[in-house]
Amino acid sequence: MKVTVDFEECLKDSPRFRATIEDVELDVAELESKLDKLIKLCIGMIDAGRAYNMANKQFVNGIRDLALQSTKDTMIEVKAWCQDLRKFKETKKHFDKVSEEKEVALVKNAQVPRSKQHEVEEATSILTTTRKCFRHIALDYVLQVGMLSFMYAHLTFFHQGYDLFSELQPLMKQLSDQLDQLVVDSAKDKRDMEQKHSTIQQKDLFNEDTKLEYNVDTENGIAMEGYLFKRASNAFKSWNRKKADNIRRWFSIQNSQLVYQKKFKDNLTVVVEDLRLCTVKPVEDIERRFCFEVVSPTKSCVMQADSENLRQAWIKAVQNSIATAFRENGEEPPKLDKKSSASLGSLDSGAETRSLKAESALQRVLSIPGNDTCCDCGQTEPRWASINLGITLCIECSGIHRSLGVHNSKVRSLTLDSWEPELLKLMCELGNGVINRIYEARREEMGERKPQPGDPRQEIEAYIRAKYVEKKFVLKPTAMEQRSKVTALNFPVFSVPVRSADSGIQNSTDGSREMLASTPSSNSPSEPGEESPPVFSELTDFSPGLLLYWASCACSLPDMAEALAHGADVNWVNTEDCNRTPLIQAVQGGSLITCEFLLQNAAIVDQQDIRGRGPLHHATILGHTGQVCLFLKRGAKQNAVDTDGRSPLSIAVEAANADIVTLLRLARMNEEMREQEGTYGQPEDDTCKEIFRDFSQMASNHPEKLNRF
Structure with missing residues (x-):
């Protein structure tokens, strides 16, 4: 019986350790069966010897004492082995119990909301205590396995002595040396185990997880491995399961792939086929802590580590594996026919988009x-x-x-x-x-x-x-410079003509601004349902937010980028102008790429002004079809109503804008279909995707075709 249990694997509780323990348990069961058989044979041998003694008193008289002495010694050894086996079984039961308690503590620690700090501290304390207890028991269990190896050496000793009785003397010396060495090794293992127990007791294991819970095996191409919780990939994206091992898997990064398995002998399940096509990022907008997401062109996978140190280690390992994969490739990355969404959270997230090559x-x-x-x-x-x-x-x-x-x-x-x-x-x-x-x-x-x-x-x-x-090298403008820049952005807006209901069409100068339709003139009163012109009040605030606000209206991307570099809030609210935001101002300016820039920098697509109108409302009122398409793709709420009780759809129907009505009705139909079928977060059908693609292409490349008045 050869025992090859790695103590580091024992502390990590890896699938390799579990598989080794299972093999040892099978060997123990087989050894127990053989020992029972040996006891029966020994008893039969004793009975036969006694009968033989009765028939051959003179011959057996000289060897009877020796036989009785051998019988006594054998029974002593067998009884000792039986006691060790019973102790092994008791340790196994204790090991299984503490192992189950550890899994329960892990699940409880993972499920604690970050908002309930007292529960977080309690769960963390329970997990730390349970882990220490588990590792003590695991070390004792491994020591018992080592003792079984010692027992097996005893069995080998007597068996070989019986078979080679005629050559006992030289073999006896060899086995005696082996036995002495086993005793020395056993004492050494016991001392090492006691030292490991002491080390575990002294260390804060919760802060040592990064060292214990993962491994690097460069010879086998493994960049990192360890346990992670995995969020279900079904439509409900749930974490709740009855048993911890249903969602806790042994993940590894090997050969530029992210894979996992439940047990050591299970087949590997590939989560990401090629890490070169992926990005990894921490996830902070969900209830669970220590989560990160690996995003590929076709899907995303959210996983949870046991601590913040482990999460950072996994993120760094994935990033390093991506860079290593490209360096080892040594050539231009291949052109793949896989599609990816232009940004997260869009209506067609995960869908194949007909984009430029x-x-x-x-x-x-x-x-x-x-x-x-x-x-x-x-x-x-x-x-x-x-x-x-x-x-x-x-x-x-x-x-x-x-x-x-x-x-x-x-x-x-x-x-x-x-x-x-x-x-x-x-x-x-x-x-x-x-x-x-x-x-x-x-x-x-x-x-x-x-x-x-x-x-x-x-x-x-x-x-x-x-x-x-840190934005260490950004030049901070003076108050006068800010005043001049904001003023320069304000006054050109007055010179840009806007059309009233009966005026002509305004053409854009930057090639990306849509033609304005049905924007009332500045000197006509605003009726319900009409879009009022921007308010140019006296400039009293020269914050970066104000610069971003007017730069968005003027469609000046460099000035917008400069405002963000100065720390402007992309969702800044102008309380002097009906609580409008830079994104609403970008709608007023009519530029599609200005809206895209703000959305890429985390602008809220549904933030409303004082009249309850979000960017989608304003784009619908102005007849900006491309912007309506963009906002719907980014998840804008098409059924939201303003303070007058009007939704974008009702405004578009009243204005008889067929293109916008089509887009809004398609979005509503698609949302209703997902609700009925329970496919939340799934891409829309092919017809809807094709229509949105066509409008995106037209709004970007041929905006004049979207003017249907």
């Missing part, structure tokens, strides 16, 4: 001056982009941008992902030159060196964090 997107974005090199380190031929910043990045800088979080930078591939037309136009409107003039305005003045290709990763990461998170 990757190569076309790459050529168009790199044709912008300054975009042919990485925005942060200058590496040539960048193949990645930050869509909310509007810049191009190399593979190494893109990995760093991912670690900043999606609230700072949303990274996508210029070759692997498909691009919706409005997003591509946004990238072409900004670019590395525009953003660097904002985010690196004071770099030379401060004497800061810009990273170069080949610099250590930690230096590049420190520079990128200082640039985009």
Whole structure:
């Protein structure tokens, strides 16, 4: 009986440890059966010997004492073995009980809401205590397994002695040496085990999880492994299960894939086929703690670690695996026919979109001056982009941008992902030159060196964090400069003609602004259902939010990017102008890509003004079909009503705008179908997808066709 239990695997409670214990338990059961048989044979041998003694008194007289002595010794050994087996079974029962208690504590700790701090502390304390108890019992269990190996050596000793009685003397010495060594090894194992018990008692295991709960095995291609809770992939996205092992799996990152298994001998289930196509991010907007999400072009998977340290370790491991996969590939990433949504939370999330080809997107974005090199380190031929910043990045800088979080930078591939037309136009409107003039305005003045290709990763990461998170190099404008900029953005708006119900059509100058329809003139009274013109009150507040507000109306993306760099709230409310937001102002300006820029930077698509009207209401009133399509794709509530009790659909019907009526009714029909079929979060049917694609393409490339008046 050969025991190969790794103590580290024991502490991690890995599937390998569980599989080894199962094998040992089977061997113990087989050993117990053989010992029972041996006892019966021994008793039969004794009875036969006594009968033989009776018939051969003279011959047996000399050896009877020896036989009786051997019988006595054998029975003593067998009884000792039986006692060890009983102790092994008792330890096994205790091990199984404590193991079950640990699983219950893990589930309870995972299910505690972050809002109930006292329950979090109680669950954490129970989990820590249970883990310590489990590891003590596990170590004792392993020690019992080692003692069984010692028993098996005894059995081998007597069996070989019986078979080789004629050559007992040389073999006896060899077995005696082995027995002495086993005694020494057993004593050493016992001392080591006592030391491990002491170490476990002294350490705070809850803070040691990052070291114990995962493993790195580079020889077998394993970058990381450990237990994670996995959210169900069904329509309800639930965590609740009767048993912890139904949702807790042993995950591993190996060979550029994310896989998991329940038991060591189970087949691997592939969660992500190719990590090069994925991004990973922490999840903070759900009830459970320590969650993160791996997003691929076809699906997303939300998982939960046991602690914040483990979550950060998993996120870093996935990011490193993505970068390693590209470095090992050594060539241009392949063009795949997989589609991905342009942004999270859209109406067609997860659906295949008929967008521009990757190569076309790459050529168009790199044709912008300054975009042919990485925005942060200058590496040539960048193949990645930050869509909310509007810049191009190399593979190494893109990995760093991912670690900043999606609230700072949303990274996508210029070759692997498909691009919706409005997003591509946004990238072409900004670019590395525009953003660097904002985010690196004071770099030379401060004497800061810009990273170069080949610099250590930690230096590049420190520079990128200082640039985009700390905004260390952004030039803070004076109050007079802010006044001048806001005033410059205000007055051109007056010179842009807007049409009343009987006026002509206004054409855009930037190529991306839709034609305004049915916008009342500034000197005509606003009737219910009509859209009032922007209010240009005396400028008293020169905050970045005000700059973003008027830049959105003027459709000036560079000024909007500068306002955000100065810390403007993308959902800033102008209390002097009916509580309107920058996104509502972007609707007034008529630019589709201005709305796209704000949405990519976390603008709330349903934030209402003082009359209860959100961006969808305003876009419907103005007849901006492309913006209506964009807001519906981003999940805008099409059945919301304003203070007059009017929904976007009723406004569109009254205005006889067939295109907007079609889009709103399709969105409502699709929502009702999902509610009836219980397919929340699932993509709409093919007809709905095709219609929304057509409107997106038309709004971005041929906006004049959407003017049906």
